[in-house]
Amino acid sequence: MRNVVLGFLGTQLDMGKRRRWRPSISLCQTEGFHVDRFELLYDRKFSRLAHDVRREIERVSPDTEVLLVQMDLDDPWDLQEVYAKLFDFAKDYGFDEDRERYHIHLTTGTHVAQICWFLLSESRHIPAALIQTGPPRGDEEIGTFDLIDLDLGRYDALQQRFDQQTREYGDLLKGGIETRNPAYNALIDRIEQVASISDAPILLMGESGTGKSELAQRIYELKLQRRRVKGRLVQVNCATLRGGGAIATLFGQRRSHTGQPGTERSGLLREADGGVLFLDEIDELGMEEQALLLHALETGRYYPLGSDSEVTSRFQVIAGASRDLATLVAEDRFRLDLLSRLNLWTFRLPALRDRTEDLEANLRFELARAEKILGTRVGFNADAADAWLRFARAPDTPWPGNFRDFGGAILRLCTLAPRGRITRAQVDEEVETLRRRWRMAENDPDARLVGEVTDLTLDPFDVPQLAHVIRICRTAPTISEAGRRLFAASRETRTSRNDADRLRKYLARFDLTWASLHDDT
Structure with a gap:
């Protein structure tokens, strides 16, 4: 078959000013690649050079037929013009692939021309392989020659690399846990695809403890790797946005609003x-804050408290909710327009009880996490591991706190493990502790609330008091305000009236902090 080359005249290179190397001429001297016909595209302003190159090709390669094709370009760097004229050239060409093999010489012409050549060949508007040539190396007289054939084999190799990268992104979103649950893996694949190419809001639905906060963190890390964002991740627990400070927390506040310095x-x-x-627990956000937030999400602009001028802030949104937002809309407790803005991409995270295939992998993950926290490696005795997994997988094991319950139980087992080994007796005791807590929580809202924030086994008289403190902390804008509400009566009889410090010390008794009550998922 005859070899046909299409290429632009090199208005600089084909003059031979670079090491006397003239790429269009050098191509026709390549050993092992005979050019039967060279169709050289040129602008009439360079007609003299085009005829000179044709004569030189005919001298060094007498069997090469050189056809000069005039293609005048007002601006050879205008992508629209160059592509349109090359497209028209290809449409009228009349390719005969049964008798001729076509090649495009990429070395000459502007970078815009090279891009257009590639697009037309990749889309098969021009059924051609690509040729890249270069100047001679060392003492060689003939320049280099590389044939870039867009064959399926090379595409397969590239696809394998893309697939590998996709798997790595999926592993990132799963926290490195080798999950086997088909539905969850399909969910992660879809999230990876959406987060990698879209800036639209993402809504994560699921019961408390299913891992919405951790997944939001990993989605952010993925977006950072894919250069979808440059800024930081800001997490907001909407359940803590109550009272007069909620709007200031979200939208900011100018000193003029209060007139006091430092505000x-x-x-x-x-x-x-x-x-x-990341708007965690957005189902807890008040209606006024929802309206202001909707405007900020749609326009990227809002008014801080006390300001007469708008502030601009562009950010991507991930929202988390434990309750069904459509139900809240029907109850007039959530704005329909805000839900419509958030739910373009909604992903529902399955509960732990629906992912029993992944319990063993998550057990290994929690053991590794406990090792980092405790600074010591802990493992299960064989009978203990079997007993724990049987309990974890049992249909009557509800896991109401999902992975939070699961992780807390493993951390307790590791902390109390004698000589770094978890025994069967420990497992039996932990199972009984979990069952007792779950029974209490079913009938006791205070116990249920306390169980959401701590894994400690509490005396019965501590539960209602701690639950009351938790509710105050979650509704107060600051720790000082929470302290004032809780210690209003006893403050008058004390010499020290540092309510915030008293509250910190009380929370510390249960391994809690003010931040943990606001950041808890």
């Missing part, structure tokens, strides 16, 4: 500029 706040939306805003 300025940038606001969480401002801090998320260029990054990701």
